[in-house]
Amino acid sequence: MKTIEITHINSSDATIDKLNSFINEWYSHNEFISAKSSGSTGKPKEIKLKKEYLTSSARMTGAFFNYRPHQTILLSLSIDTIGGKMIVIRALIHNMHIIVIEPGKNPLSHINTYIDFVSLVPYQLKHIISDTPSKLNLISTILLGGAPVSYELKQKIQTLNPEFFESFGMTETMSHIALKNLKSGNTYFTTLEGINISINTNHQLIINAEKLGIKELQTTDEINIISPTSFEWIGRTDFAINSGGFKFHPELIEKKIEPDIQLPFFIHKEPDVNLGERIICCIEGRFDNNICNDLNYIFINKLDRYEIPKEIYFIKSFTYTNSNKINRLSSYNSLFHA
Numbered sequence: 001m002k003t004i005e006i007t008h009i010n011s012s013d014a015t016i017d018k019l020n021s022f023i024n025e026w027y028s029h030n031e032f033i034s035a036k037s038s039g040s041t042g043k044p045k046e047i048k049l050k051k052e053y054l055t056s057s058a059r060m061t062g063a064f065f066n067y068r069p070h071q072t073i074l075l076s077l078s079i080d081t082i083g084g085k086m087i088v089i090r091a092l093i094h095n096m097h098i099i100v101i102e103p104g105k106n107p108l109s110h111i112n113t114y115i116d117f118v119s120l121v122p123y124q125l126k127h128i129i130s131d132t133p134s135k136l137n138l139i140s141t142i143l144l145g146g147a148p149v150s151y152e153l154k155q156k157i158q159t160l161n162p163e164f165f166e167s168f169g170m171t172e173t174m175s176h177i178a179l180k181n182l183k184s185g186n187t188y189f190t191t192l193e194g195i196n197i198s199i200n201t202n203h204q205l206i207i208n209a210e211k212l213g214i215k216e217l218q219t220t221d222e223i224n225i226i227s228p229t230s231f232e233w234i235g236r237t238d239f240a241i242n243s244g245g246f247k248f249h250p251e252l253i254e255k256k257i258e259p260d261i262q263l264p265f266f267i268h269k270e271p272d273v274n275l276g277e278r279i280i281c282c283i284e285g286r287f288d289n290n291i292c293n294d295l296n297y298i299f300i301n302k303l304d305r306y307e308i309p310k311e312i313y314f315i316k317s318f319t320y321t322n323s324n325k326i327n328r329l330s331s332y333n334s335l336f337h338a
Helices: 013-026 051-065 082-094 124-129 133-136 152-158 252-262 289-303 327-336
Strands: 006-009 033-035 046-050 072-075 099-100 115-120 141-146 163-169 175-181 190-191 196-199 204-209 214-227 228-235 242-243 246-248 263-270 276-284 309-314
Touching: 006 214, 013 033, 013 082, 013 099, 013 327, 033 051, 033 082, 051 082, 051 133, 072 082, 082 115, 115 124, 124 204, 133 141, 152 327, 163 242, 196 214, 204 289, 214 263, 228 252, 242 263, 242 276, 246 252, 252 263, 263 327, 276 289, 276 327, 289 309
Parallel strands: 006 099, 072 099, 072 115, 115 141, 141 163, 276 309
Antiparallel strands: 033 046, 163 175, 175 190, 190 228, 196 204, 204 214, 214 228, 242 246, 263 276
16 A cells, blocks of 8 residues: 555544545555545436556546645545545555545634645535635635536635635546536636547537546536537537526526526526426525525526526525535425425
């Protein structure tokens, strides 16, 4: 087993045990490790991932970010997630120094040393900016994943010192297969070396990556291909709304109104006798008539006529995945089980 430098800062016994257990699993004779999908579109499922391909993924990321031995990498995600596992694997492959912090909404609160690289979910970055923004001066590069990066967060990122990248990937691809530089102003993702992309007749992304053991992986992500190595993400086709003979992507509608809505929200669909499906808006919180009036004003001024939600629902508390991504279906269904 390779010796690697690990520093624990405010780590619980459970976190230390999970990390040690995973490192032992990685160096075991088993060719695979187990990981769970995020569960954002349904029940999380267990997936077997081959160590050979996980190693290739770690090397691809290392090549992109120019990892070097003895650089510091912060583990601030749960080791139960693929994001947390990949941080450890990258460190082991590239002989980096792992600094382990208890996963939480502000993982930098106890950090007082320089960090070369950290992966965060947007929820964590939002709290860091709010609570301890000066800590970001200790970080060189931040990779954001697990959930979409909001318009508000993208605006704040422009004023901060670290380099910021948004990831595109899924558990089935081991980790990200493409990255977006959030300070460049680009709207597109750039694929890592060795990743080949194409689309089917519905503009759904198809991934091929020999080094990752991926052949014709059909996703439910609708994209626009800009070049052989870059694409713009449109939305999830399993979230798409077919209303009155037109197709709408909730993510595109959300992007138009996101700068004006401060509360957590998402655009969703429900059956409609006349339209087939109708567009609705779900807001986290208790019913407030003033908020309804404000939302309707935003809808009328920012959305096309047929994009305007037909109903606004207030949900006391959304359901979130482990990476703090809104579970749309579960959150919407909670309306009927309150």
